[in-house]
Amino acid sequence: MLTTIPLETMNALSEGTLMQQLGIVYTEIGPDYLCGTMPVDHRTKQPAGLLHGGASAALAETLGSMGSLSLVDTNRQAIVGIELNASHVRSVTEGLVHGKATLVSRSRKLHVWDIRITNNAGKLVCLSRLTIMVIEK
Secondary structure (H helix, E strand, C coil), rough: CCCCCCHHHHHHCCCCCCHHHCEEEEEECCCCCCEEECCCCCEEEECCCEEEHHHHHHHHHHHHHHHHHHHCCCCCEEEEEEEEECCCCCCCCCEEEEEEEEEEECCCCEEEEEEEEEECCCCEEEEEEEEEEEEEC
């Protein structure tokens, strides 16, 4: 269950990081999911004016990683992303993108997340899968 870290704390942890630079904000947490947003602006666009695929990948990994962090005992364990795959299916030129990371598999050592990023109209922009390894400190 994803409840060990409040949203306010998650957002505070982003200060001074890539997440802050990209404008990523955690917005909702549930029993097996975490949501967040990211603006499509000068920080996240490629030179052609479209949302950069790397920015979408960063949002996907951010949501899944924070979800996994909220599942472990941070005094004894750490998490590391070991695989990220992203299929970019629609372009975005403005507004916000909305990500929802849903836990699809959880074992002692691995977490697998499905991350769906949509535009303001709710249309799929990027479909990602993230695998996280849980390691003992």
